[in-house]
Amino acid sequence: MTHNPLLLLLLDSSNRSSELVKVLQKKDLTLEVVRSEAEARRWLEENQCQAIFLAVSSLQFQGSFLGDLQNIAASVAFIVAASEPSVNDAVIALQAGAVDYLEMPVSENRLDSALDKAGVRRRIAPVNQPPAKIEKGCAAIIGNSSVMRQVFSLIKKVCDAETTVLVRGESGTGKELIAQALHYEGVRGAGPFVPVNCGAIPGELLESELFGHEKGAFTHAIRTRLGRFELANGGTVFLDEISEMSPMLQVKLLRVLQEKEFERIGGTKTIRSDFRVVAATNRDLEQEVQAGRFREDLYYRLNVIPIEAPPLRDRRQDIPLLVEHFVARFNRLRKKKIKGVAEEVMVRFTCYTWPGNVRELENMLERMVILTGGEVLSVADLPERLLAAGTIPIEQVEELPGQGFFLNEVVADFEKRLILQALEQTDWVKNRAAKLLNVNRTTLIEKMKRFKLISSSAEA
Numbered sequence: 001m002t003h004n005p006l007l008l009l010l011l012d013s014s015n016r017s018s019e020l021v022k023v024l025q026k027k028d029l030t031l032e033v034v035r036s037e038a039e040a041r042r043w044l045e046e047n048q049c050q051a052i053f054l055a056v057s058s059l060q061f062q063g064s065f066l067g068d069l070q071n072i073a074a075s076v077a078f079i080v081a082a083s084e085p086s087v088n089d090a091v092i093a094l095q096a097g098a099v100d101y102l103e104m105p106v107s108e109n110r111l112d113s114a115l116d117k118a119g120v121r122r123r124i125a126p127v128n129q130p131p132a133k134i135e136k137g138c139a140a141i142i143g144n145s146s147v148m149r150q151v152f153s154l155i156k157k158v159c160d161a162e163t164t165v166l167v168r169g170e171s172g173t174g175k176e177l178i179a180q181a182l183h184y185e186g187v188r189g190a191g192p193f194v195p196v197n198c199g200a201i202p203g204e205l206l207e208s209e210l211f212g213h214e215k216g217a218f219t220h221a222i223r224t225r226l227g228r229f230e231l232a233n234g235g236t237v238f239l240d241e242i243s244e245m246s247p248m249l250q251v252k253l254l255r256v257l258q259e260k261e262f263e264r265i266g267g268t269k270t271i272r273s274d275f276r277v278v279a280a281t282n283r284d285l286e287q288e289v290q291a292g293r294f295r296e297d298l299y300y301r302l303n304v305i306p307i308e309a310p311p312l313r314d315r316r317q318d319i320p321l322l323v324e325h326f327v328a329r330f331n332r333l334r335k336k337k338i339k340g341v342a343e344e345v346m347v348r349f350t351c352y353t354w355p356g357n358v359r360e361l362e363n364m365l366e367r368m369v370i371l372t373g374g375e376v377l378s379v380a381d382l383p384e385r386l387l388a389a390g391t392i393p394i395e396q397v398e399e400l401p402g403q404g405f406f407l408n409e410v411v412a413d414f415e416k417r418l419i420l421q422a423l424e425q426t427d428w429v430k431n432r433a434a435k436l437l438n439v440n441r442t443t444l445i446e447k448m449k450r451f452k453l454i455s456s457s458a459e460a
């Protein structure tokens with residue numbers, strides 16, 4: 001165990017940071033390095049540190065994180081160092097409570113004075129908790145249903161393939177976790193994971209984010225900036241909400257995927273970078289192609305290996321595991337001692353349709369953990385919308401409820417669950433499952449296709 005002050009260092013992928021790591025390593029500090037906001041959040045949920053050091057290119061995408069820092073690590077001092085500093089950012093950082101705002105490269109004097117302000121240069125009280133390891137890869141994804149086991153085995157199979165993967169699925173199903181798992185399970189896991197949300201960054205900015213720009217390429221390009229493709233060298237670029245990319249950028253992306261080379265905006269030098277692309281979408285890309293909003297050639301290029309993130313209602317067996325996981329997590333985070341959920345709550349969870357998927361369950365549990373007065377989460381803690389939803393256990397529908405219900409949906413759901421059970425009991429041997437259900441094999445296969453248990457092009 002260490003008695004040196006523990007400093008959490010968040011490094012975004014800007015290239016100047018490695019120098020900084022070397023300098024910091026020489027100090028009387030224990031360094032814990034994380035590469036993304038999400039990783040920092042997870043680490044802070046499990047661990048304590050004396051100070052946080054954010055070494056970023058600019059605050060553009062870290063703004064909201066700064067605000068959150070005050071909640072997740074209230075009494076911890078933090079320092080911001082930017083490789084693309086601006087007065088605006090300095091104001092934001094200091095207003096958010098940073099003890100210092102530095103411009104990179106940082107002189108050693110400046111660095112020491114910032115560390116002093118943060119109270120970490122001289123030895124102070126030891127941390128009594130050894131740092132916990134952050135779960136990465138498949139271990140961070142909770143689920144044991146057959147559909148999730150298929151996802152895990154697919155991730156393991158393709159994590160080292162260099163081909164593009166397209167992660168598809170409704171909102172909140174864990175697409176980003178799957179993308180991270182693809183990165184961390186493979187050899188590229190040692191390199192950077194560089195996420196880009198194509199839906200959140202306006203079109204013109206997105207181009208320079210991805211490709212970088214040369215000094216003077218446009219009015220505000222005061223210095224050369226590396227793009228995310230360049231920063232992801234040796235690692236993975238995660239293109240989230242890919243359907244939101246403009247037609248012009250779609251063309252440029254196609255070329256990059258084919259050639260693995262490009263120019264920065266305003267530049268003539270050809271840049272080569274060795275990165276893998278994982279893309280994600282919650283839209284029906286085929287439909288976007290048909291409607292002329294998404295290039296067909298790019299679609300084929302991206303969709304080499306599709307991975308489907310299943311909606312929560314199709315893997316209800318995972319709900320108890322997820323509940324346990326989130327309750328434990330929010331207990332830690334909120335310093336609570338909730339023992340679990342009442343049986344009736346679990347029944348209602350299992351019967352609810354979860355339009356917002358795992359994210360909805362996560363948010364609901366967080367709210368319940370905060371608001372409850374008891375040790376066990378009870379029906380009284382459930383939000384109105386869940387109580388209002390038709391939540392009669394499907395197996396127990398014998399009498400039509402007064403408010404009516406949706407016959408086709410209920411029957412289909414019931415049918416699908418029985419088919420899944422039969423398949424699980426027979427290790428997915430279709431002949432045996434069909435026998436168990438007393439239907440013939442082709443009927444079973446048809447139904448499996450309808451319920452997306454196998455691909456619609458699978459042969460009988």
Ligand SMILES: Nc1ncnc2c1ncn2[C@@H]1O[C@H](COP(=O)(O)OP(=O)(O)OP(=O)(O)O)[C@@H](O)[C@H]1O
Nearest residue numbers: 141142143170171172173174175176177282358359
């Ligand atoms: N299988 C899982 N195990 C644990 N946590 C999960 C799982 N799936 C999703 N989550 C959690 O649910 C939230 C949503 O997941 P994520 O951001 O990966 O979803 P998404 O599919 O990218 O959603 P969106 O399309 O809305 O961006 C995250 O907080 C994530 O940690």
Ligand SMILES: [Mg+2]
Nearest residue numbers: 175176240280
């Ligand atoms: Mg997402």
